[in-house]
Amino acid sequence: MNARVYPHPIIAREGWPILFGAFVVFLVCFYFDLGIVTFLAFAFFVFALQFFRDPAREAPEDPRAVVSPVDGRVCKVEKTVNPETGENCVKISIFMNVFNVHSQKSPVEGVVEKVTYTPGLFVNADLDKASTENERNAVTVRMADGRRVTFIQVAGLVARRIICYAVIGQKLERGERYGFIRFGSRVDVYLPPEAEVLAGIGDKVTGVLTPIARL
Numbered sequence: 001m002n003a004r005v006y007p008h009p010i011i012a013r014e015g016w017p018i019l020f021g022a023f024v025v026f027l028v029c030f031y032f033d034l035g036i037v038t039f040l041a042f043a044f045f046v047f048a049l050q051f052f053r054d055p056a057r058e059a060p061e062d063p064r065a066v067v068s069p070v071d072g073r074v075c076k077v078e079k080t081v082n083p084e085t086g087e088n089c090v091k092i093s094i095f096m097n098v099f100n101v102h103s104q105k106s107p108v109e110g111v112v113e114k115v116t117y118t119p120g121l122f123v124n125a126d127l128d129k130a131s132t133e134n135e136r137n138a139v140t141v142r143m144a145d146g147r148r149v150t151f152i153q154v155a156g157l158v159a160r161r162i163i164c165y166a167v168i169g170q171k172l173e174r175g176e177r178y179g180f181i182r183f184g185s186r187v188d189v190y191l192p193p194e195a196e197v198l199a200g201i202g203d204k205v206t207g208v209l210t211p212i213a214r215l
Contacts, residue, residue: 009054014052014163022048059174066215071205076092076188077093077200085150096186106151106166108174111141112140120136147192153187154185
């Protein structure tokens with residue numbers, strides 16, 4: 001795999017401070033033999049370890065495939081207007097629970113044209129209004145053929161931290177890691193209206209591995 005596309009350890013760096021703190025708490029509880037508290041501390045450490053896993057994955061060979069930016073379940077497919085460009089589009093929303101991999105990857109290859117952070121609420125990310133009312137961060141890329149695709153990180157009920165590394169002018173490869181959300185959230189992908197949608201509501205998708213559409 002291209003090191004530039006995925007220059008990341010299998011346990012996300014965003015989780016290292018939390019994992020270190022959780023392990024220290026577990027050791028202290030274990031040392032003082034705190035019983036159920038020790039068990040709970042260890043359980044949280046194991047939970048955090050699985051939450052921050054971040055395996056490298058190979059994108060499909062089909063150059064027209066739009067890959068899923070995250071692991072999760074498709075909760076919305078609809079024709080709408082891209083809130084960042086004003087263009088007609090097809091929107092595919094993917095909801096992540098706390099057991100999914102939470103790093104985000106670019107669904108297409110292109111140059112970052114716009115990055116927009118919007119503060120907001122933290123309602124359940126599975127609800128439709130989360131796309132417009134929750135804290136979110138939008139990245140719009142222009143592909144080589146001039147078409148634009150926007151993908152938006154949306155915070156959820158538990159999520160309190162959206163991390164985005166993409167900057168204007170940067171070229172993102174398809175499947176390249178560009179952000180992370182803690183804990184539980186969704187990603188909305190806005191595609192050109194002629195996109196052939198491959199994912200349906202209720203489908204479980206795997207980041208990078210699952211094509212959600214074709215352009």
